[in-house]
Amino acid sequence: MIVMKFGGSSVANSERIRHVAGIIQNFSDRKPVVVLSAMGDTTDDLLDAADAALSGKVTIDAIEKLHKDTSAALGIPVDGIEKLLGELRTLLTGVSMLRELSPRSKDYLVSFGERLSVRIMAAYLSSQGTPAVFYDAWDIGFFSDSNYTNAELLPDVQENIRASLGPYAEGRAGASTAIPVVTGFIAKDKNGFITTLGRGGSDLTATVIGSALMAEEVQTWKDVNGILTADPRIVKTAQTVPVATYDEVAELAYFGSQVLHPRSMQPCIQTGTPVRVKNSYNIDAPGSIIVTESETELPPVRSITTKKNVTLIDIVSTRMLGQYGFLAKVFDIFAAHNISVDVVATSEVSVSLTVDSKKADFSALTKDLGKYASIEIKKHKAIVTVICDVSRSSSILAVTFEALAREKINIQMISQGASKVNISLICESNEAERVVRLLHDCYFGADGKTPCSFS
Numbered sequence: 449m450i451v452m453k454f455g456g457s458s459v460a461n462s463e464r465i466r467h468v469a470g471i472i473q474n475f476s477d478r479k480p481v482v483v484l485s486a487m488g489d490t491t492d493d494l495l496d497a498a499d500a501a502l503s504g505k506v507t508i509d510a511i512e513k514l515h516k517d518t519s520a521a522l523g524i525p526v527d528g529i530e531k532l533l534g535e536l537r538t539l540l541t542g543v544s545m546l547r548e549l550s551p552r553s554k555d556y557l558v559s560f561g562e563r564l565s566v567r568i569m570a571a572y573l574s575s576q577g578t579p580a581v582f583y584d585a586w587d588i589g590f591f592s593d594s595n596y597t598n599a600e601l602l603p604d605v606q607e608n609i610r611a612s613l614g615p616y617a618e619g620r621a622g623a624s625t626a627i628p629v630v631t632g633f634i635a636k637d638k639n640g641f642i643t644t645l646g647r648g649g650s651d652l653t654a655t656v657i658g659s660a661l662m663a664e665e666v667q668t669w670k671d672v673n674g675i676l677t678a679d680p681r682i683v684k685t686a687q688t689v690p691v692a693t694y695d696e697v698a699e700l701a702y703f704g705s706q707v708l709h710p711r712s713m714q715p716c717i718q719t720g721t722p723v724r725v726k727n728s729y730n731i732d733a734p735g736s737i738i739v740t741e742s743e744t745e746l747p748p749v750r751s752i753t754t755k756k757n758v759t760l761i762d763i764v765s766t767r768m769l770g771q772y773g774f775l776a777k778v779f780d781i782f783a784a785h786n787i788s789v790d791v792v793a794t795s796e797v798s799v800s801l802t803v804d805s806k807k808a809d810f811s812a813l814t815k816d817l818g819k820y821a822s823i824e825i826k827k828h829k830a831i832v833t834v835i836c837d838v839s840r841s842s843s844i845l846a847v848t849f850e851a852l853a854r855e856k857i858n859i860q861m862i863s864q865g866a867s868k869v870n871i872s873l874i875c876e877s878n879e880a881e882r883v884v885r886l887l888h889d890c891y892f893g894a895d896g897k898t899p900c901s902f903s
């Protein structure tokens with residue numbers, strides 16, 4: 449069996465849904481389980497509708513029109529959809545009256561996107577002679593903790609999925625043969641409240657199903673030709689990465705690439721389930737395949753990504769020179785403030801680290817850190833992450849710093865991740881894109897120029 453996951457832009461309108469239904473039908477003899485995101489930008493539109501409701505205005509016109517027009521164009525009945533749209537309107541009315549939206553209500557609200565899209569796809573496939581049945585993820589056992597907007601799945605989820613979809617996947621006698629079409633992104637907590645797995649969470653839904661059912665592969669269908677050597681909006685000549693490892697992709701996702709949900713590699717790491725990234729707009733492109741370990745030797749650098757809006761914090765111990773426990777103290781303080789640290793570099797008495805600028809209340813943090821150390825906060829920085837084979841780091845760093853020095857770009861901190869696949873450089877935010885382009889030209893060549901040679 450296989451899992452086929454389609455992102456929002458792959459199911460953005462009736463034409464795209466027809467096209468994707470065709471792709472699913474082509475794979476129908478491989479027992480696909482389909483996972484869908486919300487249509488197009490519906491998740492963002494729902495969040496905008498929530499903001500409008502908070503200021504007293506209830507409007508779901510655009511969302512309603514998209515889903516009704518799509519159903520009409522596909523010639524499928526709208527009753528199921530109308531019921532959900534009615535529930536959504538009631539919810540937004542409640543928000544507008546209370547002028548209040550808790551994380552729990554927010555998850556309930558955005559869940560409508562995926563719940564609408566699976567109903568449309570299952571009805572359309574069935575109308576085309578390919579029986580399909582929709583599931584809200586909890587119907588097949590997706591339960592999570594109550595960390596609304598970024599929930600963690602509970603350990604029994606995989607067992608639940610095997611109990612509900614195992615018979616279909618194994619083609620057991622008497623089992624339904626209708627293709628399951630499952631909502632990505634959402635789950636329920638033990639109290640029955642709807643949760644979400646974080647933006648882009650449908651990837652995680654797909655990989656959890658894939659590893660639970662020991663899928664031959666998990667296909668994630670996007671609107672790009674797979675994993676790319678850089679963001680194509682920054683680097684016009686970005687190329688597809690044919691093969692990458694789970695570790696590399698997890699780091700890429702964490703450090704700003706939108707290609708897959710950061711936690712989505714975890715289930716497949718455990719079972720070794722390959723993940724294939726394909727372009728639903730360009731079916732013939734080979735895409736990327738993500739595996740435990742490549743069978744052929746890979747080039748030293750896989751991809752470059754950047755994360756802007758980070759703050760660099762330099763912490764120099766004033767009182768703890770030569771004493772132990774300094775780092776422990778520092779990280780305790782970050783933990784107490786619920787601030788997650790991305791990149792770290794240390795020396796005997798100092799530590800430099802980066803945090804997401806949006807997430808930190810620096811005044812409270814500085815006050816606490818100030819009891820033990822002198823603090824310097826440097827805003828408007830960016831992390832440029834090179835996903836590479838760190839066992840070749842000397843030669844990669846030599847090539848990198850030569851290219852940067854030639855352009856007189858100063859790097860303020862550097863860190864080599866323990867994952868063995870990541871070298872991160874901190875630079876000024878307004879120089880980040882230039883750094884990415886420069887390094888991309890250097891590693892992969894540009895405009896007929898040959899790439900730098902790694903020793």
Ligand code: ASP
Nearest residue numbers: 485491633647648649650
């Ligand atoms: N629809 C959700 C989002 O836009 C989940 C997903 O697409 O994976 O984040």
Ligand code: MG
Nearest residue numbers: 456485486491
């Ligand atoms: Mg989406």
